[in-house]
Amino acid sequence: MGSLTLRGITKQFGTVPVLHGIDLDIEDGEFTVFVGPSGCGKSTLLRLIAGLDEISGGDLSIDGERINDVAPAKRGIAMVFQSYALYPHMSVYENMAFGLKLAGMSKADVDKRVKETAETLQLTPLLDRRPRELSGGQRQRVAIGRAIVRSPRVFLFDEPLSNLDAALRVQMRFEIARLKVELGVTMIYVTHDQVEAMTLADKIVVMNGGRVEQVGSPLDLYEKPANLFVAGFIGSPK
Numbered sequence: 001m002g003s004l005t006l007r008g009i010t011k012q013f014g015t016v017p018v019l020h021g022i023d024l025d026i027e028d029g030e031f032t033v034f035v036g037p038s039g040c041g042k043s044t045l046l047r048l049i050a051g052l053d054e055i056s057g058g059d060l061s062i063d064g065e066r067i068n069d070v071a072p073a074k075r076g077i078a079m080v081f082q083s084y085a086l087y088p089h090m091s092v093y094e095n096m097a098f099g100l101k102l103a104g105m106s107k108a109d110v111d112k113r114v115k116e117t118a119e120t121l122q123l124t125p126l127l128d129r130r131p132r133e134l135s136g137g138q139r140q141r142v143a144i145g146r147a148i149v150r151s152p153r154v155f156l157f158d159e160p161l162s163n164l165d166a167a168l169r170v171q172m173r174f175e176i177a178r179l180k181v182e183l184g185v186t187m188i189y190v191t192h193d194q195v196e197a198m199t200l201a202d203k204i205v206v207m208n209g210g211r212v213e214q215v216g217s218p219l220d221l222y223e224k225p226a227n228l229f230v231a232g233f234i235g236s237p238k
C-alpha cells in the first residue's frame, strides 16, 4: 500500500517561502510525475515527503496515517537522486545488502532479496563489481536496486536520468516503465523532460513558483491545459 495525501503543505527556508500550500492526492500504485521550471520547489517537496527536511505547515499522510513527525527510515519511502552516491568500497551486492543488514534482516533473507532484485534490474552479472567498474547507466540501476530492495511503499525519483547521455536516458526510461508495471508500487518522478513526463505518467502535476498549476493525465493536460503556463510547459496548442 502507498497512497499519499498532502494538505496545505508549506515550506519556508528562513523567512523565504518556497512552497505555498500544496494539496495533492496520490493513489496507491500510481505513477505521478512532477514537472515545472527550475526552482519551483519540486525537489523540496520530494524531500519533505521523504522526511529529509521538515515541513513548515500542513499535513502529510501515507495510507491515512499522518507522518509529519515519523522518522525518514520508518516511512517506507525510498528516494533515488540524480547523483548516485553508491558506496565506492562495496560491491554491487554489498551496496544493495547494506540497508537490509542494518535493518536486522537475516543473512539468508538478505541474500534472497538482493538476488531477486538484481534479477529484476538485470544486475545479476554485475553483483561482484565495484561502482568504479560500472557505466553511468549501470550505476544508476544499482542506485535504483538499492532503493527497491527494501520494498518501499512509495518510491521517489528526483531527475534520476539527467546525468546520463541521450541514448542511455531512452534506455533507462524503458526500464523505469517496465519497473512501473512489474513493481506496481507508488512512484513520484521529477523530471524536466517532457517526453519522460508524457510517456511515464499516469498523472502529471505541473508546479510553478511553489504552487500546483494543474493536475491531470497527460492527455488532460495536453487537450485541456488550465492556463497558458501549463500549455507552454506541456507544449499543447492553447
Ligand code: ADP
Pocket (backbone or CB within 6 Å): 013, 018, 036, 037, 038, 039, 040, 041, 042, 043, 044, 045
Ligand atoms: P526545483 O527542484 O523545482 O528546481 P528546489 O525545490 O530545489 O526547486 O528549490 C526551490 C526553491 O527553494 C529555490 O528557490 C531554492 O533556491 C530554494 N531552496 C532549496 N533548498 C534550500 C535550502 N536548503 N535553503 C534555502 N533555500 C533553498
Ligand code: MG
Pocket (backbone or CB within 6 Å): 042, 043, 044, 158
Ligand atoms: Mg530539483
